[in-house]
Amino acid sequence: MTPESIQTFVSYVGTLKGDEKGEAQVFCDRLFQAFGHAGYKEAGAILEDRVKRKGRGTGFADLSWRPRMLMEMKSRGEKLQRHYQQAFEYWTNMVPDRPRYVVLCNFDEFWIYDFNTQLHDPVDRISIHELVDRAQAFNFMRPIEQEPLFENNRVKVTREAADKVAHVFNEMVSRGENPKRAQKFILQCVVAMFAEDCKLLPDALFTKLLKECVEQKGNTYDLIGSLFTQMNSPSPARGGRFQGVEYFNGGLFDVIEPVELSETETKLLYDAAREKWDKVDPPIFGTLFQSSMNADKRHAMGAHFTNEADIQKVILPTIVKPWRARIEKANTLKELTSLAEKLLKVRVLDPACGSGNFLYVAYRELMNLEMEILAKIHEKFGERAKKAVGTASLVSTTQFFGIDIDEFAVELAKVTLMLGKRIALAEVEGSWFDRSGELPFEFERPLPLDNLDESIVCDDALFVDWPKADYIVGNPPFQSKNKMQEEFGLAYVNRVREAFPDISGLADFCVYWFRKSHDCLEKGQRAGLVGTNTVRQTYSRESGLDYILENDGTITDAVATQVWSGDAVVHVSIVNWIRGKSGLKESPLRTQMGDDRDSPWKIENVKVIPSSLSSDFDVSKSKKLTTNARSKVCYQGQTPGHEGFLLSNEEAETLISKDATLRDVLFPYLTGDDLLSTFPSHPQRHVIDFQQQPVNSAAKYSAAFELVKSKVLGDREKAAAKESERNSEVLESDPTARINKHHANFLNKWWQLSYARKALLSQIGGLSRYIVCSRVTKRPIFDFICSDIRPSDALQVFAVEDDYSFGIFQSTLHWRWFLSRCSTLKSDFRYTSNTVFDSFAWPQQPSLASIRAVAKAAVALRECRSSIMTDNKWDLRELYRTLELPGDNPLKKCQERLDAEVEKAFSFPANSDPLEQLFLLNLKVAKKEEAGEQVVGPGLPAIAVGENLVSGDSVRPR
Incomplete structure (x- = not known):
């Protein structure tokens, strides 16, 4: 690339008529030549690249050069702003390898977008005559890519x-x-x-x-x-x-x-x-809010910040697309002017508005919708348009309403809209129409600024009536159910739960906004909210999305899970819905597959989006099986509650060497990381566990007792004192309030583990080994653990020792049920006994031969694992990562053989959906339980008792 080559290109463009159909492709080819390539094809770009668009069939992008650039060409004189949406829609659907930069061009001007950082406004606008001097903005087009230099990086x-x-x-x-x-x-x-x-x-x-x-x-x-x-x-x-x-x-x-x-x-x-x-840029001006807020306060209130790309995942499907469909359908002057009038009556509410980002983006998009209507009137009806429209009354910031509990956030939201109004007016004025009289209306004066004191208010949205709105959008506070009491205080949590008695106390905080939003919608009105990705799982789903669907709601567009763009370290779900029927034949469902912000996406069009936000068969209505719940098989491991109960293996061995009686209270202690990330798997620490011994009995083991006393007692006293202070404050304001005695109870038995799991130890005490999996995991990895080892609370424990049971747990059938019924932590899956184990129906009529075959295949799989790990010095995590690679893999073949035997044990019809069959079996078993009939529960069936199905391998202390 040289200035001469670019000047040659500029001169050549001057000879063109600027016809999109006849000259765009040669324009693109010469542009690549100007920047040092032999041509577009030699560079690896594609002309007329097929892009499947959600609900709109296949489109053809003028030029795609993944992962660098998408380019859309328009005829000379075309207003590029009018084609922004088309380019953005192409870009959205170009996964994987989505282009970093999007360029709109009309032969005379280039608009360059970087949607990852600045969604609406181009990062640069360059006329063809500026190209020689401004070529550095196109550094991404060089054969060896360089960082571009933009002049409009808002x-x-x-x-x-x-x-x-x-x-x-x-x-x-x-x-x-x-x-x-x-x-x-x-x-x-x-x-x-x-x-x-x-x-x-x-x-x-x-x-x-x-x-x-x-x-x-x-x-x-x-x-x-x-x-x-x-x-x-x-x-x-x-x-x-x-x-x-x-x-x-x-x-x-x-x-x-x-x-x-x-x-x-x-x-x-x-x-x-x-x-x-x-x-x-008003949508990200919340950085002022973020920078000036106290960090602890920001965490307590669940405050977080959304980039505009994520805001648009709510605003576009909830507001813009339904309106754009109406605009495309309207063709008469009467229809179009009627839409313009209706747009001025639209009301948008963000009940957790923060610094006003959602409100501003919604305001700007409504203004662009108004411009689309007026442009269509002007183009179709010419001079008649001026008479029909007159002096147009533009969309006003007073159509937008917000509520937030933070006073500064409210003031900042008002400022965001005030500043945003002026920027949006300037963008509209310069992008949709010429200033030379083409406008069929007059723009309003920028001053005085709108007074938004009545529209955006400081209050607690959960305890105040919301303004009536056609659209409810936003990003409610993120706070897990486990931390609500710690962050908000017991009195507030009690108040919330009393106000919303139908919402489970185990639901996440954002669910209250989903529920109240739906209750505020009238027929045909819409909402779009961001929530933690637990909104699609267990109690949060039941209290939120299940409620919406059971009360005349239809999910129209959703992100099942994605890495959060803000500073809250969570994965989120984004749900858009309408009260009533959507009228859509298909709805888009997107899922990000990984923990990084640039992780790939799976995009599907489905007929119905269920509350699980999954295209898999919906098993959310599965029943809890009494047989499983009472089986005494599934437990969570021990929770020490303080690091002072844990010792290194070397420390424990030293103590035992001096006092052998300490073996009664010192035990090898296995965590999830020990299981998955050590070779061979083994406990790396011991736990001091006095079980339920009284303090005088525990004190007999003096070395261990004194360690716990010196490390644990002081911290538990401090925690109990803080709890007592909080309780006193609660009782001062409400003498009848329930108070928390969590830390007081721990102090009363300070020498004991917080949760020693007596029932668990009782069950595994009579076994030679038991099965575990990591409670939070990405991969289906189960293993046997020697009963001498105490499992940590990072492990899910299954108190069975036979190989048949292991085969069922390790099967892909069980893993798929686990994925469909579990909760998540980020993109990892959390094994939850009450939703996964308690609802998983075991084979009801397996033959003895089938039971033996499953057990044999299970042993063979573990032997295969052990052999590969020994040869390569791999831990279990490293081993299972190889299953994600293409090619032959002996472990994969062993898993397939195990799965085949397990499927025979279940006797499901050939070519049927396994999830659907497991769901039907769940309902069948539940019905039998209700009728008092006997069913087969977890573990080795009665017909196999006496069979030699307990092999000897297990994880052992080193």
Whole structure:
């Protein structure tokens, strides 16, 4: 690539008519040549690449060059903004190897998008005549790719501006300024800095005032305070330095509390003011919110931040696509003007609005929808359009409503919409129509800003009536059921559960928003929410998505699970639904397959999206089987509750060498990592377990007892004291409230494990070995453990010792049931006894020959595992990773033989869906239990008792 080669290309383009159909392909080929390739084909690009679009058949992308670029060509003179949605839709469906950059071009201009960082606004706009000087923006097109240099990177500008302002805020608070006063002042400064760069304040006034304060020792209390006072005055200054300052509004500026900044703070604010505030991107301006919030508070409230690509996974299917379908269908002037009028009555609510990101994106998309309607009217009806539309009343920020419990978040949300309105108007004005009179309406004046005090309010959304809305969108707080009490306090948790008695106390916090959102919807209205991916599992699913589907709801679009884009370390589900029927023949269901943000995706179109958000047969309505629940087979391992109960093997051996009686209370202790990540698998620590001995009996084992006393007692006393303080606060406000005695109970028996699992030890005590799997796992790995070993709570324990039972647990049938019924931690699967084990129906009429065959295949599989691991010095995790690779694998063949024998034991019909058959068997067994009939439960069937089906292999202490 040389300047000469690019100039040759530019000159050539000048000879073209700019016809999309006839000249686009040769344009693309010459563009590749300009950047040093022999041509597009030699570079590996594809013309007219097929892209399957959800619900819209197959499209043809003009040029795809994965994973670098997607390019869409339009005829000369075409408004590129009108084709953004088509390009974005192609990009969304181009998985795997989705292109990093998307380019729209009309022969005269290139718009370059990087949807991973900046979704709506191009990172650069380059005219054909600027290409020689601006070629570095196309560095991704070079034969050896380089980092491009863009001039419209809003993300970078926004982060730098937000960080600088947050620095000022933190400085103010650290020296003792009232935080609320500082927040209000900082937000007023943000609006002023934005306003002067957007020409809403005259002649860089705010920056000049700060410069005067820095260089001439002016006082911010006087100068900035006076400016804000004038910005709040409907009466313009008749003279002086504030002449020309217009009225902003009576919301953010209704109370002016001047602040005298320190010299350092003034310099920091002056530095912030010189950023390009007209390039600030409102959807990510929440970084200011994030940076200036206390980290502990942010965690407690479940506050987190969404990038725009994820916001669009709610806004597009919930709001934009249904409206776009109506616009495409409308063809008469009456139909189109009716849609324009209806759009102005749309109301959108985010009941957990945070800094307003969802509301702003929804506002901008509604404005673009309005532009689509007006553009269609203008193109189809010409001069008649001006008479029909008149002076259009544009979509207003007052159509958008928000609720948040954090006062600063509410104020920031108002500012986000205020700033966003001006940016959105500018984008619309410059992208959809020419400024030269093509507009069939007049844009409203940017000032005064809308007063949003009545629309966006500070309150607890769970205990306040919500404004009526056509669409409910947002990102409710993430907080697991296990940490709600710790983070929110017992009194608040009790209040929530009393207000929502139909929601399980084991459901995650976000489920309350799903439930209340659906209850607020009327027929035909829609909602789209982000939740932890537990919303599709167990109690959260039953209280949320099951409720929605059972009460006239239809899921229209969903992400089953994906890596979260914000700072909360979770995987999320995104669910969009309508109250009533959707009318869709197919609905898109997306699943990210991995733990990294760039992990690949599986995209499916399904007839119905169930509450499990899975295309597999829905087994969510399986019954709990009494036989399984009472079988005394499935247990969770021991929970010490404190590291002080654990010793290294060397420490334990040293103690036992001095006092052999310590063998009564010191035991090898196996964790999930010990099982999967050591070769050979073995316990790496011992546990001190006095079981239920009273303190005087435990004290006889003095060496172990003193260790526990020195390491555990003090911490348990502190935890109990903190709990007592919290309980006292709860009882002060409500003497009848239930209080928590969790840590008090642990203190009363401080020398004992938190959960010693007496019933578990009783069951495995009479066995030579027992089966375990890691409770949180990616792979189906079960193994036998010697009964001398104590299992940790990271292990799911099955108190059976026979090879037949092992074969059933290790089978793919059981694994698929496990995947369909379990909960998850990130993308790993969690074995849950009450949902997985208690509902898994075992073979009801296996023959003795079949039982023997399953046991034999199970032994052969473990022997194969042991042989490979010994030869390669692999642990179990390393071994099972090889199953994910293509090619022959002896372990894979052993698994297939085991699966074949297990399927024979179940006697399912050939070519049937295994999940469906397991579900039907579950219902059949449950029905027999209800009728009092005998059924076959977990473990070795009665007909096989006496058979020699217990081999000798197991994980043992080293």
